[in-house]
Amino acid sequence: MYRRRRRAYFVMMGTCLVLFVSAWAFVRLWSMPAAIAMCVVAMVIPPVAAMVANRKGPEDSWWDDPADASRPRTAPRPAKGGPTGPKGSTGPAGPTGDPESDAWWDELDGKKRRQ
Numbered sequence: 001m002y003r004r005r006r007r008a009y010f011v012m013m014g015t016c017l018v019l020f021v022s023a024w025a026f027v028r029l030w031s032m033p034a035a036i037a038m039c040v041v042a043m044v045i046p047p048v049a050a051m052v053a054n055r056k057g058p059e060d061s062w063w064d065d066p067a068d069a070s071r072p073r074t075a076p077r078p079a080k081g082g083p084t085g086p087k088g089s090t091g092p093a094g095p096t097g098d099p100e101s102d103a104w105w106d107e108l109d110g111k112k113r114r115q
Contacts, residue, residue, distance in 0.1 A: 005053050012049035016042045 023038035096102055 005055070005057075009049045009053035012045050012052065016045040016049070019045075 019038045019042040023035040023042070027038060028035040096105075
């Protein structure tokens with residue numbers, strides 16, 4: 001699937017270049033409105049090509065991928081308790097000290113909050 005999207009991207013970008021170059025190389029000698037119309041069409045092609053190349057396919061199930069436990073939830077910052085955070089913290093990926101924020105992150109990560 002990736003190869004088809006990549007191929008479509010390159011075909012669309014090649015078409016864009018051919019339209020633009022041919023419009024001002026020889027079509028303008030025949031008809032100026034036609035050359036301008038070709039450039040307008042060429043102007044619309046790159047955003048469409050980017051959308052085609054970057055879209056998610058039906059086999060790309062990004063919504064149900066497990067959370068990456070090795071990635072910290074917040075930016076690592078030294079706290080009062082030392083470089084790993086306050087006592088009881090497990091490092092940068094541990095509790096932030098704000099119970100509301102911790103509950104929000106636990107809900108997003110699919111963890112049950114212990115109280």
